[in-house]
Each structure stands twice: as C-alpha cells, then as structure tokens.
Amino acid sequence: MSREVWLILGVVAVVTLVGAVVLAIRVLRMRRLLGSLGVGGRVAFYGALVYTVLPVDLLPDPIYLDDMAVLAGTLLYLGRLVRQRRSTPLTDAARPTPPIATRRAGDR
Secondary structure, three states: OOHHHHHHHHHHHHHHHHHHHHHHHHHHHHHHHHHHHHHHHHHHHHHHHHHHHOOOOOOOOOOOHHHHHHHHHHHHHHHHHHHHHHHOOOOOOOOOOOOOOOOOOOOO
8 A cells, every 4th residue: 555545544543543532531521420310321321431442343443433433322322311301300209308417526
C-alpha cells in the first residue's frame, strides 16, 4: 500500500478511537444516575463498559465502530430512561426522604 493510504487509515483509526473514548466518558458520567434508573439501566451501563473493554468484539479491536455503536446505543437508552423517570410524577411513597442529621461529638 502507498503511504497516502496508510496515512488515511491512521487518521481514521485515531478519529474512531477518539470518538470511542468520548462516548465512554459520556457513559461513565451517567453512572451517578444509575440508582434511579433501575436494573435495566445498570445492566445496559455495565454491559456497554464490559463490551468496550473486553477484547472479544464483532469487529477487530483496531476498528472501534462496534464499540462506538454499543456506547451510543447505551447513551440513547439511558437518556430515554432518564426522560421517563423525570416525566413521571413521584408519589409520596416514592419520594426520597431527606437524610437524617447526625450529631457530631462536639455538637450539643
């Protein structure tokens, strides 16, 4: 192969790697919402991370398109779950209770 082809392949590989890293960071930022998203959200979150990290892929690892698709799909799914949770009104039983203030040793 010519030098130009290798250069183009290298640029494409770097761009897909950067895209996969950006998507992984966005998925990791959704971690703080996992408690309110239920079991399906946790399974999607951890499943996407495991698929991205493990070397067993649909496509060879230098091609991150399958990893990007899994991460993007997970972001879409988790975003939909967040919108559903925000749109449903909380009943009194489902409303989170405020934390109980605890006394420190020096407080009276």
